[in-house]
Amino acid sequence: MLLFDPTGTGAAFFSKDNPYIVLLADPVSSVWPRYLWEFVLNEGPKLGLKRIALLYATNDFTGTQANALRTALKAPGSPVEIVFDEGVPTSTSNYTVLIDNIAAANPDLVIELGYTGNDIAFLRNLQDSGQKFKAVFALYPGIETNVLMKNVDKSGLAGIFTYVTALGLDLKPEAGLSLAELREAYEKAYGNTGVEFGWNAIAGHVTGIVITEALAHADTLAQEDLRKAVFSLSGKLKTLDGTFELREDGAQIGELTPIGQFDAEGNLRVVYPPELANAKPVIGQT
Amino acid sequence: MLLHALAGGLVYGCYFALLGLGLNLVFGVMRIVNLAHGDLIMLGAMAAYFLYHLAGLSPLWAAPLVAGGFFLLALPLYAALLPRLLAAREAEMLSFTLFFGLQQIIEALAAIAFGPSERSLPARSLAAGPIVLLGQSVPKSWAFSALVAVIAIGLFYLSLHHTRLGLFTRAVMASPEEAAASGIDLSRISAIAFGLGVALAGLAGVFAPFMLGSVTPAMGASLNLVAFATVVVGSLGAPLGTIFGGLVYGVGLLLMQTYFSTWADLLPDLLLIAILLFRPSGLLGRRLRVA
Numbered sequence: 001m002l003l004f005d006p007t008g009t010g011a012a013f014f015s016k017d018n019p020y021i022v023l024l025a026d027p028v029s030s031v032w033p034r035y036l037w038e039f040v041l042n043e044g045p046k047l048g049l050k051r052i053a054l055l056y057a058t059n060d061f062t063g064t065q066a067n068a069l070r071t072a073l074k075a076p077g078s079p080v081e082i083v084f085d086e087g088v089p090t091s092t093s094n095y096t097v098l099i100d101n102i103a104a105a106n107p108d109l110v111i112e113l114g115y116t117g118n119d120i121a122f123l124r125n126l127q128d129s130g131q132k133f134k135a136v137f138a139l140y141p142g143i144e145t146n147v148l149m150k151n152v153d154k155s156g157l158a159g160i161f162t163y164v165t166a167l168g169l170d171l172k173p174e175a176g177l178s179l180a181e182l183r184e185a186y187e188k189a190y191g192n193t194g195v196e197f198g199w200n201a202i203a204g205h206v207t208g209i210v211i212t213e214a215l216a217h218a219d220t221l222a223q224e225d226l227r228k229a230v231f232s233l234s235g236k237l238k239t240l241d242g243t244f245e246l247r248e249d250g251a252q253i254g255e256l257t258p259i260g261q262f263d264a265e266g267n268l269r270v271v272y273p274p275e276l277a278n279a280k281p282v283i284g285q286t
Numbered sequence: 287m288l289l290h291a292l293a294g295g296l297v298y299g300c301y302f303a304l305l306g307l308g309l310n311l312v313f314g315v316m317r318i319v320n321l322a323h324g325d326l327i328m329l330g331a332m333a334a335y336f337l338y339h340l341a342g343l344s345p346l347w348a349a350p351l352v353a354g355g356f357f358l359l360a361l362p363l364y365a366a367l368l369p370r371l372l373a374a375r376e377a378e379m380l381s382f383t384l385f386f387g388l389q390q391i392i393e394a395l396a397a398i399a400f401g402p403s404e405r406s407l408p409a410r411s412l413a414a415g416p417i418v419l420l421g422q423s424v425p426k427s428w429a430f431s432a433l434v435a436v437i438a439i440g441l442f443y444l445s446l447h448h449t450r451l452g453l454f455t456r457a458v459m460a461s462p463e464e465a466a467a468s469g470i471d472l473s474r475i476s477a478i479a480f481g482l483g484v485a486l487a488g489l490a491g492v493f494a495p496f497m498l499g500s501v502t503p504a505m506g507a508s509l510n511l512v513a514f515a516t517v518v519v520g521s522l523g524a525p526l527g528t529i530f531g532g533l534v535y536g537v538g539l540l541l542m543q544t545y546f547s548t549w550a551d552l553l554p555d556l557l558l559i560a561i562l563l564f565r566p567s568g569l570l571g572r573r574l575r576v577a
Contacts (some may be wrong), residue, residue: 019546058548075398088543089551091508094298096425097540100290117404121499128409128425130416151406151500194401 001081005250006207007200008224010060011067014251020223021250022230024210025203025241029249035109036137036163037072039259040270044109045079047283049135053084053107055122056099063087063137064167069111083107090115091142095125109135116140120151126248127156134283137161142260144166144198154266159284161271164260165199166240168268174238176209182240213237274280291540293422299536301490301497303529304435305509306516308486313409314459314523315479316372318381323487324509330356330491331501332396335405345412348377349434349492356488360481368480369473381474389506396503404500412496415529423449438489439529442482446525455479483543517555518561534550 005022007015009028013021028030044050052073056066066128073080084105088098092114098122099122102110110133113121119140126136141148142162149157170179177185182205186197195201218229227250234246235254245254259272261281269279310322320326333352337343343351367384385465402495409415413426451459457465458475466472494509516535520527535557542550561568 087548089548092543092550093500094539094543096428097287097291097543098295100294100423101287101544104287117500117502120404120406124406124409124499125425128414128427129417130423147403151404153408194399194403196403213422 002230003124004207004211004230007203008060009064009252011251012060012066014249016249018228018249022227022246023252024230025206025239025242025252025255027190027253027255028247029061029177030068030251032257033065033069033072033165033255034256035259035272037069040073040077040080040109040111043267043272043281047135047281049189049283051083051105051107051112052111053102053133054082054086054113055084055095055102055110056087056113057090057092057115058189059090060088061132062090065113065139076123081266082222086133088114089120090235092118093121095122096129099126099129099131103131107133108135109137111137113139116144116147120148123148123152123156123160135159135161137259138193139163141262142199142257144196144200145268146196146198148197149266153265155261157188157225157262157266158264159262159282161259161261161281162268163257164268164270166242166258167199168260168270169242169258170241173209173240175213176205176240179240188222189231202240206241206244209239210237210244287542288541289420290422291544292421292537293539294424294428295537296533297419297424297428297536297549298497298540299531299533300432300435300439300517301428301493302512302535303532304438304490304493304514306520306528306532307525308483308490309513310385310517310520310523310525311479311486313517314525315455316368316476317378317523318368318371319378319385320483321382321510322389322392322506323483324511325389325396325506326356326484326487327491327494327502327509327513328396328501329392330488331494332400332405332491332503333488335407335501336491338407338411344398345407345492345496346430346434349489350483352492352558353485353489357481357485360484361477364477364480364483368476372476384467387522389510391450393503393506400502400503402502404502406495406500407471409496411495415508425496427496431496433494434489438486443526447558451475451478479513511554519557519569524568527568534569 005021005023006025010027011024056062057238073082084102108216119138138160141157141160142164145167183197186201214229217232219225233244237244240257243254258270258276260268260270262268270276271281272281312320330352334345334348337348371377409427412430415426416423416425417429454470454475516531517528519534520531539553542553
């Protein structure tokens with residue numbers, strides 16, 4: 001038996017002695033924020049972002065990302081300092097007091113890592129609180145952009161940094177539908193269900209593509225053969241999410257998401273890494 | 287930070303008092319636990335969402351409409367479900383099963399009808415930006431929601447203590463048997479109390495998008511826990527104790543977020559355990575029940 005894990009990215013799911021799981025459609029949480037910590041370490045000091053506040057929801061997805069970020073940002077010789085570091089329950093729907101407490105620590109950059117509901121509440125409370133920070137990063141605006149845009153509005157997203165997923169990259173896949181084709185098919189099938197087209201819809205599609213390709217390459221449906229078939233795609237299969245790449249323990253380390261920033265019109269531009277950037281980061285009062 | 291948590295907690299707590307008030311009224315009059323209360327709040331939020339997006343109706347206008355509509359809808363629901371339940375020997379225990387089933391049905395139908403995505407109302411539909419209260423900056427939308435909650439609670443208090451219907455309701459809450467012996471129509475009072483409980487849930491729902499960030503069909507169960515905590519902290523069966531329970535919960539939550547943010551989720555459970563261990567009648571239980 002082999003577990004095809006579409007988007008369960010918690011680092012604890014993967015270990016060398018567990019050959020029963022492979023992560024298919026997004027990177028494991030411990031490497032997902034790689035571009036984020038690189039951006040903070042390489043560009044932060046130049047942009048005046050030296051004091052970092054880290055606020056995260058305490059679940060496997062965002063908790064692991066927070067741990068990875070903390071480790072990178074606290075490494076010896078780091079040019080930045082973490083001045084606020086708090087976890088909150090994933091059910092948190094009120095961030096007003098937390099925003100006030102963050103402001104008391106006087107950070108330059110606030111990194112908030114939560115699920116959709118967390119990010120909506122955080123960004124709405126930030127708008128209503130009257131507090132301003134030089135820069136704010138939130139996780140889900142780039143993942144479920146439609147949902148965030150509807151709930152927070154482009155005025156609430158203006159200047160916010162986030163991950164840029166396949167939604168904003170329009171990569172050319174070697175297998176499966178293009179972004180436009182998938183969006184059209186999704187709207188046709190699920191347009192009236194109240195579920196917005198977002199990155200999770202793309203992840204579902206990519207999962208299907210990887211499983212299809214794996215089955216095409218597998219000698220049998222036995223666990224070892226299926227795992228071998230999935231691993232045979234590693235580093236080769238170009239999906240809508242980017243290059244599919246597995247680590248030895250089954251964790252996905254490809255399909256990394258660049259860092260982007262929303263402009264005042266609600267457009268998301270890539271600002272890091274430099275080779276993918278199509279805009280310069282704007283630091284101001286968010 | 288402490289002052290901000292206290293000021294914000296008081297404002298936030300007013301809303302939580304409204305959240306639990308209807309649940310406690312229904313329990314006080316009929317001795318049944320409406321486990322669908324949180325889902326009725328969710329439906330109130332959805333109603334406000336669609337009234338705003340489809341009819342352009344401000345939440346302040348939607349509030350009386352939703353409360354009135356929910357009251358009217360609750361009456362046939364009462365007629366269909368409650369008389370047989372109340373006639374049962376173990377009505378209180380059976381109410382858990384009945385309303386748990388109703389809660390599951392509402393949640394499933396809402397998920398089918400509305401989808402699982404988060405929905406909210408823009409802050410500008412009520413009031414955008416911050417306002418200074420008690421020397422601290424809090425969102426205007428919180429202040430408006432708290433104000434509506436205070437007005438609703440005030441009206442509820444006046445109706446309970448200064449009208450004939452309120453007198454009958456208090457009589458039923460004190461002793462249904464004696465109230466019936468005095469000629470009070472228990473069924474009528476129960477139906478009205480159930481309707482008011484549902485109306486208060488709907489009213490609380492209208493302001494949920496502002497106080498809770500966003501709403502989804504799955505939010506009902508967690509709201510139930512919070513509402514139940516505010517009710518038990520105040521005094522189960524004494525609706526006005528819920529005001530105190532709401533304030534304790536609101537201030538407690540924001541203090542937890544300030545000093546023990548990772549554990550803030552535990553607050554309702556901690557409050558319930560502490561109250562059940564040390565003062566099972568609720569913090570205001572004895573005084574309110576004697577009155």
